[in-house]
Amino acid sequence: MAVNEKKKAYSSRPFLFAMLALALISVLNMVFVYYTYKDTRDTFTMTSAEMHHINTADGHLNAANAAVLRIVGGVGDGPTIQSKIGSLRGKMAEIHSHFETIDYELNEYEKLGEHDGQAYKRFQHARAYVNAYHNKMFEYQDRLNSLTAFLTEGSPAYAEPGSDAYVEGLQNLEQFYDQIPDIYTQEIQPVQNSAERMMIAAISIGTAAADRQAERSVRILYFTIGVMGLILIAGELTLFFIARYTRRANEEIDRKNAQFAEASSKLMRSREKMEDIAVTNILTGMKNRYALDQDLADRLANEQFNIAVFDMDNFRSINDMYGYDFGDEYLSLVAERLRTEFGQHAELYNITGNEFCAVFNREVSDSQALHYVEGIAAAMSSPYTVFNLTVQLSVSASTYHYVAGDCLNVNSLLVKMDNAMRNAKRQGGGQIHQVMNI
Amino acid sequence: MRTGKLKRMAACGVAAVTALLSLSGCGSSDGRKKYKIYVIGQTQNMQFWNDLEAGAMDAAEELGYEVTYDASADITKTSEQADLIDKAIEGKYDAICIAPDHATALNDKLSDAYNAGIKIFTIDADVTNFENRVSYIGTANTSAGSIAAREAAELLMAAGPDAKAAIVCHSESASSAQERVLGFQRSLNGIMAAQAQAKAAQEAAQKAQKAQNGGGDEQDEDDQEGQEGQEGQEGQQGEGAPAGLDGQQGQQGEGAPAGQQGQQGQQGQQGEGAPAGLGGPQGQQGAGAPAGQGGPQGAGAPQADFIAETVYCNGTRIDAQEMAAEIIKKHPEVKVLYATNENSTVGVCMAVKEANMEGKISVIGFNSNQQEIDDLRAGVLTGTMLQSPYNMGYFGIFYSGQYLSDLDTIAKSDNPDRKPTIPPSVDTGAMYVTSDNIDKPDIQLLLNPYMYDTEAEKKDQ
Numbered sequence: 001m002a003v004n005e006k007k008k009a010y011s012s013r014p015f016l017f018a019m020l021a022l023a024l025i026s027v028l029n030m031v032f033v034y035y036t037y038k039d040t041r042d043t044f045t046m047t048s049a050e051m052h053h054i055n056t057a058d059g060h061l062n063a064a065n066a067a068v069l070r071i072v073g074g075v076g077d078g079p080t081i082q083s084k085i086g087s088l089r090g091k092m093a094e095i096h097s098h099f100e101t102i103d104y105e106l107n108e109y110e111k112l113g114e115h116d117g118q119a120y121k122r123f124q125h126a127r128a129y130v131n132a133y134h135n136k137m138f139e140y141q142d143r144l145n146s147l148t149a150f151l152t153e154g155s156p157a158y159a160e161p162g163s164d165a166y167v168e169g170l171q172n173l174e175q176f177y178d179q180i181p182d183i184y185t186q187e188i189q190p191v192q193n194s195a196e197r198m199m200i201a202a203i204s205i206g207t208a209a210a211d212r213q214a215e216r217s218v219r220i221l222y223f224t225i226g227v228m229g230l231i232l233i234a235g236e237l238t239l240f241f242i243a244r245y246t247r248r249a250n251e252e253i254d255r256k257n258a259q260f261a262e263a264s265s266k267l268m269r270s271r272e273k274m275e276d277i278a279v280t281n282i283l284t285g286m287k288n289r290y291a292l293d294q295d296l297a298d299r300l301a302n303e304q305f306n307i308a309v310f311d312m313d314n315f316r317s318i319n320d321m322y323g324y325d326f327g328d329e330y331l332s333l334v335a336e337r338l339r340t341e342f343g344q345h346a347e348l349y350n351i352t353g354n355e356f357c358a359v360f361n362r363e364v365s366d367s368q369a370l371h372y373v374e375g376i377a378a379a380m381s382s383p384y385t386v387f388n389l390t391v392q393l394s395v396s397a398s399t400y401h402y403v404a405g406d407c408l409n410v411n412s413l414l415v416k417m418d419n420a421m422r423n424a425k426r427q428g429g430g431q432i433h434q435v436m437n438i
Numbered sequence: 439m440r441t442g443k444l445k446r447m448a449a450c451g452v453a454a455v456t457a458l459l460s461l462s463g464c465g466s467s468d469g470r471k472k473y474k475i476y477v478i479g480q481t482q483n484m485q486f487w488n489d490l491e492a493g494a495m496d497a498a499e500e501l502g503y504e505v506t507y508d509a510s511a512d513i514t515k516t517s518e519q520a521d522l523i524d525k526a527i528e529g530k531y532d533a534i535c536i537a538p539d540h541a542t543a544l545n546d547k548l549s550d551a552y553n554a555g556i557k558i559f560t561i562d563a564d565v566t567n568f569e570n571r572v573s574y575i576g577t578a579n580t581s582a583g584s585i586a587a588r589e590a591a592e593l594l595m596a597a598g599p600d601a602k603a604a605i606v607c608h609s610e611s612a613s614s615a616q617e618r619v620l621g622f623q624r625s626l627n628g629i630m631a632a633q634a635q636a637k638a639a640q641e642a643a644q645k646a647q648k649a650q651n652g653g654g655d656e657q658d659e660d661d662q663e664g665q666e667g668q669e670g671q672e673g674q675q676g677e678g679a680p681a682g683l684d685g686q687q688g689q690q691g692e693g694a695p696a697g698q699q700g701q702q703g704q705q706g707q708q709g710e711g712a713p714a715g716l717g718g719p720q721g722q723q724g725a726g727a728p729a730g731q732g733g734p735q736g737a738g739a740p741q742a743d744f745i746a747e748t749v750y751c752n753g754t755r756i757d758a759q760e761m762a763a764e765i766i767k768k769h770p771e772v773k774v775l776y777a778t779n780e781n782s783t784v785g786v787c788m789a790v791k792e793a794n795m796e797g798k799i800s801v802i803g804f805n806s807n808q809q810e811i812d813d814l815r816a817g818v819l820t821g822t823m824l825q826s827p828y829n830m831g832y833f834g835i836f837y838s839g840q841y842l843s844d845l846d847t848i849a850k851s852d853n854p855d856r857k858p859t860i861p862p863s864v865d866t867g868a869m870y871v872t873s874d875n876i877d878k879p880d881i882q883l884l885l886n887p888y889m890y891d892t893e894a895e896k897k898d899q
Contacts, residue, residue, distance in 0.1 A: 117892040118500050124890035125883065132869070132880035167644060171636050175629070179588065182625070186581035190867025194829055197836060205500045 040217040047210035053109035057102045064098035072184045099134045116209035122202040129195035284335035286350040293410045306360040306369035308399040313429035315354035330386045394430035476526035478536040479509035493831025516543040523547045535834040537562040561834040574863040577825045582868035583621025590774045591629040597773040604772045605748040608779040618778045630744040758785025780805045787813040821872040828887035829866040
């Protein structure tokens with residue numbers, strides 16, 4: 001069992017490791033996904049702000065352009081040069097206010113921080129053209145101012161109406177005014193076109209960059225999910241195989257244990273058998289001298305009991321005369337009869353070949369015991385028919401009324417009884433001698 | 439329990455594989471198509487073509503097109519550009535942006551390309567008699583000449599009543615040179631003639647007014663003054679000098695040749711121009727180009743009084759210098775010299791310096807090499823017309839890409855026969871640069887289109 005527990009402790013380690021690894025990867029994954037998401041969100045916020053500013057600027061650029069076109073087309077102009085100039089001034093003011101807004105929006109764009117490199121470059125190009133456009137407007141306003149100075153009372157160039165200078169001034173003004181369509185087509189329109197196209201390009205580059213960024217984020221996200229899935233599969237597969245392996249290993253251990261238990265029980269049984277064999281006389285099936293030794297050893301110190309030893313006189317002559325087989329058969333018949341007739345009153349032992357011992361049960365009284373001793377001796381000394389031959393031998397016996405503490409061990413007890421037996425045999429056999437208590 | 443787990447695992451696996459598949463599909467589903475555009479340049483004047491190439495490459499990178507730049511090694515051999523067109527046909531390009539070495543010699547080859555399905559755009563210089571060119575993207579040379587003329591007119595008026603201009607042109611055959619001269623001649627003559635006519639008309643009107651009013655009609659109150667002014671002007675327009683004013687308006691039509699066509703014709707042309715202008719910039723460009731093209735056909739060589747002489751130096755500095763020196767000697771009334779390219783500008787400046795006429799004779803030139811910028815800062819060169827080769831490259835790619843993607847959009851739409859609306863010509867502009875405005879950022883950007891390059895791009899260069 002101890003081996004099995006150790007095995008189980010070992011097999012739980014990969015599970016723990018796999019669990020921790022999965023947890024760690026999950027956390028890393030979540031962090032990664034969060035940052036990807038945050039990055040994407042920031043990009044979109046940035047892009048929408050960028051687009052807002054550039055689109056607003058573009059809108060005002062268009063409005064400024066519309067005002068320029070109204071100048072070119074002479075929309076809202078009165079019939080006189082003065083009214084034309086007034087209308088021109090109004091439109092110029094409108095254009096400047098648009099450019100102020102454009103400037104504001106472009107500054108706001110610039111303040112946004114980290115722009116996409118290409119988009120920012122294009123933005124700067126666009127801004128240069130927006131400024132060029134605005135500069136042109138300033139240039140023409142300056143020219144307009146200098147050309148209209150003669151109309152303003154108090155200015156050094158002021159000319160009295162009707163004077164030559166006045167008429168010449170009107171003439172120059174008229175001429176400038178008539179040049180406006182050409183100035184527009186040749187000088188303003190290319191600059192305005194460049195500014196607007198490059199602004200549009202800056203927007204689309206920024207949007208494309210944001211799209212690329214978003215695409216990259218999505219790709220990272222998919223990749224993460226994919227890797228996560230693969231790791232999950234690998235983890236689950238590993239767990240599955242570990243589990244299966246562990247189950248198999250456990251089954252193997254169980255089988256080994258069962259085999260071991262079987263082997264061990266077999267061993268026990270054979271040991272018991274061996275023990276049986278050791279304490280049994282093989283010939284007669286009765287307990288032997290070792291058994292007697294075992295059975296009595298613990299009782300010597302504090303029990304009293306009756307014990308008797310029987311020996312068939314001159315049994316050697318039977319062996320010598322009829323052979324061992326005959327002797328053996330004779331002894332087994334004797335043992336059979338003793339077991340049948342006295343087995344319930346006493347524990348019977350076959351100490352040596354023709355020597356038997358009876359330890360009487362506790363309920364058998366001393367006198368009864370003597371009676372049974374005589375009975376046993378009589379049974380043994382009665383005639384037996386062995387291999388169709390009737391034989392009869394006299395029996396000597398020694399009895400001992402054992403009192404607790406008489407002997408230190410079984411051996412000394414048997415020595416005492418042997419002495420009594422020797423006395424009986426010396427007096428001619430067929431007698432029962434009592435071991436004397438001193 | 440175990441089969442449940444197995445099923446879950448299988449589901450996870452399927453999900454992961456799907457995710458990975460859709461991942462690999464992502465790259466190809468980019469909405470923008472990567473058009474292949476072949477840019478064919480020229481080789482003379484390296485900085486100009488480097489800038490043009492840089493503009494084209496910037497647009498390619500920003501807009502996601504595949505752009506190849508190649509240039510002919512020798513401008514006099516049109517066969518080199520023809521070979522490059524063959525390359526474009528072979529490489530199955532979607533569009534060609536070409537700066538043709540010759541206005542007509544490449545037409546057959548370009549027709550081959552057109553028949554192979556390639557859209558043709560011209561940059562910097564245009565082709566003539568080739569109807570399948572989608573758009574010309576470059577300087578409107580007539581306009582550039584006209585801008586120079588307006589500046590020249592100011593200078594002439596300031597210089598005195600008899601002052602005249604002279605032209606040193608770099609080529610008798612190149613269309614760009616011709617247009618720069620024509621634009622200049624026409625506008626200058628137009629403005630100066632209008633000025634003179636207006637003066638005459640003004641004097642006539644004044645005489646008439648004096649005769650009517652008996653001279654001393656002075657009104658003190660301001661509103662009356664204004665009213666009088668208005669009346670006076672109405673009188674001028676309506677009755678007093680119809681010829682003068684109409685003439686002025688007609689010449690203001692400008693793209694149209696002044697003096698060659700009848701006044702009504704000129705008015706008509708202006709009438710066309712203004713509504714188109716109101717209709718939007720594209721319309722304006724559309725209307726502007728034919729007017730410019732129509733000019734040389736109807737015009738011949740309008741030699742008006744205000745241009746003393748037009749000489750052709752064939753592109754070398756020394757010739758330009760010698761011819762300018764001769765003009766200075768021969769025509770003391772010439773106060774403005776107009777040169778039409780880099781070499782002629784530098785040559786004219788050298789002649790002016792040699793004659794010690796700095797500040798007395800103004801020089802208006804073209805383009806901007808280092809010598810010109812030095813002359814500009816030194817005051818020898820009054821002003822120079824700056825083109826934007828970077829924008830030619832950039833917008834060449836920008837518009838051809840837009841045209842191609844519009845074509846694709848239209849092909850997929852309900853009405854696949856429509857034509858994309860791309861202006862037939864895009865003026866990338868010419869800026870009149872003087873020592874006053876040369877340090878402004880927008881002019882600096884024209885001189886150095888790399889000034890806003892990202893750090894990485896600067897490292898590459």
